[in-house]
Amino acid sequence: MTITHEGHNRARRRREARTGLAFVAPFALLFLVTFVIPIAVSIRSSFYRAKPSGGGLYGGGELVDTFVGAENYAQVLGNRLFWDGMGRVLLFGAVQIPVMIGAALALALLLDSLLVRRVTIFRLGYFLPYAIPGVVAALVWTYIYSPRMSPINQALEAVGGGIDFFAPGTILGSMANMTTWTFTGYNMLIFLAALQAIPGDLYEAARIDGASEWAVVRRIKVPLVGRAAMLAVLLSIIGTIQLFNEPTVLAAVNPWMGKAYTPMMMAYNSMTGGVSPSGAGPASAISIVMAIGAGLLAAGYAFLQRKTV
Amino acid sequence: MSSRTARTTGSLAAAVSLSLVAACSSGTPAGPSSAPASSAAPATPVSIEYLHRLPDGEGMTKVADIVAKWNAEHPDVQVTATKFDGKAAEMVTKLEADIKAGTAPCLAQAGYAEVPSLFTRGLLEDVTTDAEKYRSNFSEGAFTLMTVGGTAVGLPQDGGPLVYYYNKAEFDQLGLQVPTTAEEFTAAAAKAAEKGKYIAAFQPDEAQYSLSAQAAAAGATWYSADNDQWKVDASGAATQKVAAFWQTLLDSKSAIVENRWGDGFKKALTDQKLIGTIGAAWEAPLLAGDMAGSPNEGQWAVAQLPQLGDAPMSGPDGGSGVVVLKGCPAPAQAMEFNNWFNTQIDGLVSQGLVVAAKGAMTTPEPVKAFYGGQDVFAELAKANEALNPNFPYIPTFPAIGADMAQAADRAGKGEGKVADIFTAAQQASVASLKDAGLPVAG
DSSP: OHHHHHHHHHHHHHHHHHHHHHHHHHHHHHHIIIIIHHHHHHHHHTTEEEEESSOSTTGGGOEEEEEOTTHHHHHHHTOHHHHHHHHHHHHHHHHHHHHHHHHHHHHHHHHHSTTOSOHHHHHHHHHHHHHSOHHHHHHHHHHHHOTTTOHHHHHHHHTTOOOOTTSTTTHHHHHHHHHHHHHHHHHHHHHHHHHHTSOHHHHHHHHHTTOOHHHHIIIIIHHHTHHHHHHHHHHHHHHHHTOOHHHHHHHHHOGGGTTOSSHHHHHHHHHHTSSSSOSHHHHHHHHHHHHHHHHHHHHHHHHHHHHHO | OHHHHHHHSSHHHHHHHHTTHHHHTTOOOOOSOOOOOOTTOTTSOEEEEEEEOOOOOTTSOOHHHHHHHHHHHOTTEEEEEEEOOSOHHHHHHHHHHHHHHTOOOSEEEEETTTHHHHHHTTOBOOOHHHHHHHGGGBOHHHHHHTEETTEEOEEEEEEEEEEEEEEHHHHHHHTOOOOOBHHHHHHHHHHHHHTTOBSOEEOGGGIIIIIHHHHHHTTOOOEEEETTEEEEOTTSHHHHHHHHHHHHHHHTTOSEEOOTTSHHHHHHHHTTSBOEEEEETTHHHHHHHHTTTSTTTTTEEEEEOOBOSSSOOBOEEEEEEEEEBTTOSOHHHHHHHHHHHHTOHHHHHHTTOEESBSSOOOOOHHHHHHTTTOOHHHHHHHHHHTBOSOOOOOTTGGGGHHHHHHHHHHHHHTSSOHHHHHHHHHHHHHHHHHHTTOOBOO
16 A cells, blocks of 8 residues: 555656656757857867968868867957957946946836826837847947938037047947947836835835835835846846947948957957957857956956945 | 948948848758769759859849859759858858858859968868869959969959049049059149049048058069968058058048048048049949939049059959859869859849959940940959959958058048058968968068
């Protein structure tokens, strides 16, 4: 009796395990194919370099993958192009992220307040720029910025002004404006979701205690969206390190930007042969150094945040 | 030529293509299976795939139509042509992946300046024996550009010799003659500038191709073999003539500075502020298109490039051929089609190409009309004949463009000298060859 019972149990457990695995399988498979394998491949590739098999001017017309140890990494870390690019994205992030997060929080607080009616329309409206593909948005902005056709400059010229959006000292700001436009609505949604999860009793209690709307915002709402803010900032840091669409589109009309204006552009152009050393090995090494950099920054931020909160 | 045309026609459009890379690389076009024709079953037709970047625009003889003609006449060799909508460099990356996966097409378009790079990367088949059979059908210079150290890897399609485009009506009005030497050019430019007109545009974004071609026209050979090592001479005496030529124009403010693919260039043309420009042969229909509907129509003309060096010569700015890719199961049949396709002069001319095949080209009507009835293609063919025959490229040539464009931008702004562009080319050439593990002197 006990034996059959146990056997029955075991069979059921096995059946449950099978069902569970079947449910996990689609995720696990996709995760493996689109995530784990590509990462493993690029890590491996970052230790190899395709080298000419033969001698002569054209290297024999055949490349062989050769293990080069940390050579690719050494070249990335010693390459001024890479650090210049890193410097640009860091400067970009240091200015753009606080502005964007601040704007997103302000918009979310506005929508969450009782001041705004028809929240859905505004929510959708602010979010809309995010729904436009990055390259398309960058093209539209390039037109708006373009020195001779810019509608902004045409208006400014009428009053004797004009801004060169493509000047080397200005272009980072022009790009920051593009990404802020795209991502503010997205981050606002994160904040709005957090705000709407705050129990109404808290507000009620505060009001009974005589708190003003402003005090409610400062003492209840802002502290309680802290976790959401952390998420938004972490995502922004990672996104900034990987800045690619905007500089690539702008570089098409601003050749002075070169092919390594940001580290991601450098990785891409190393892959296609526009930046030397080129090939999958050097390109992978750049990507992995970038990933480590983004990870360190994100971890550093999370650490500081936890310490202060 | 067209790989460059397609790459740059609207620099913005090129950027759009970025978003398409993923889509483009996700598979080879559907077509008949490319199983090799086994000698045991000669009845099975051979399938050849051909990846190109020709414009296939309005009013042109479509590539598909030309290929359909071949397919009708050759039931045993069936060709599928597919257009790659993206940048040349992206197509190469795609082909590299396809070759590794064994799914690459047999034939693909490749720019002359990129052929050595493709060869070194192990993407090309040695088809010297087959190429020799068709050699006499093509101009010798173009045929040589499809060889790498004596190994033929395909056949040439079109050339991009530099010529001089100018607005004849405006020149007449200013009392200017078409300049035939660098000295005459700078003198004419100064005279035009006094009247607020410019007969030349300095184009930082085209520095790599246009200025290297001008150096070639001045008699330079940037890359040569020395003791089985590359000898790089991108800033030598002949090249310095080009540097001095542009420095004079920039210092005297008698050339405007505009990126070729920026909106300012087109605006300067349509406003008739820019009334002359040094450009590649493949720009003839592009310039006509840029200025369509403006008073410029019918006023322009094409002349040979002014003599920049010791002898009148032109230089190669673009141009491309069709290479046979590694692993092609039927290289002989592929080359047979390659030869046939690239000798379809009328169809290729309609695509805006100055063909590499020998034979007379008829200027398409719209082009003729824009250039005041001139037999434009006869003039372009003359430039093709005048190409510097000795201007091979290094396998890492694609990697030196960014440094040149950046130096050119500084020169255009007066923050640097034109000569710095060639110093940058010299340094980037040597460094990239070393990075690629290829032998280089110095």
